[in-house]
Amino acid sequence: MITREEQQEAQAYAAEQLAATGIVLTAAERTQIEVADFGLGELRTTGLMLFVYVNTDRYCAKELVLYPLQMCPEHRHPPFEGSPGKEETFRCRRGTVELWMDGERIGLRPGEQLTIPPDTLHWFRAGDEGAVVSEFSSASRDDLDVFTDPRIVRAPQVEP
């Protein structure tokens, strides 16, 4: 659970980082930035801000924004409804990000990218300047993500 204040702060940070990357969002879009704490209540350490441009039953494109040293915990995108699971390409736009996939560490700087096969365990963490990362993928079903940490709840809950 995150507080309204945490949510608004994180949305403002993400909007500012996207703007600094040259990415224009409309006023309505800025309010749609998702703030995920994965149910752990330690947003600045473990969490992620997301803006989804489009997610059809065929493809998806998002921007991911991370606070300095913020981590998105280990997970995989399992097969569903005849699909082998989500395949995704991360392209670093600003700051730096470290990804771990199959136990291997891959560092990405702006202009560098990596494709993660379906159903493959991975996690990532921003460097000390935070990060903006574009994600291009097949159809996205965040509700089906399988996290290694059993305490994790993917759908964000904001205090009423």
Add this chain to the structure above:
Amino acid sequence: MITREEQQEAQAYAAEQLAATGIVLTAAERTQIEVADFGLGELRTTGLMLFVYVNTDRYCAKELVLYPLQMCPEHRHPPFEGSPGKEETFRCRRGTVELWMDGERIGLRPGEQLTIPPDTLHWFRAGDEGAVVSEFSSASRDDLDVFTDPRIVRAPQVEP
């Protein structure tokens, strides 16, 4: 057919426009910018510069760059190999672009986007400041595009 000089000029223009949009390409990537004149030999009027980030058998992401008032001529993405054809989302990043789809005109400014269903005729033209447009889509098979103008050859040819 375009000349080497036209190709290099267009690549330099596209790289400069992408950089001005905040989009970082590596040095190797800058040389991979595709310059398409659609075989008409009037690049500044009818043509398109493209940079492909990724194109798997499931999804694709590109940047499109247009000279001021440059047009990408009417075409559709037909069904192939069990796919209903390419579905694509255009998001304007810089400048302006006008799209015509099913006879309707849609103007896009930075932060505005439009999704074009598979197998649907469309064409687009940049405004007088040129344009940078992100394209998110299902798998891309440019070689299968069907253009209304029978003179068009999609694969760029550069003078030897």
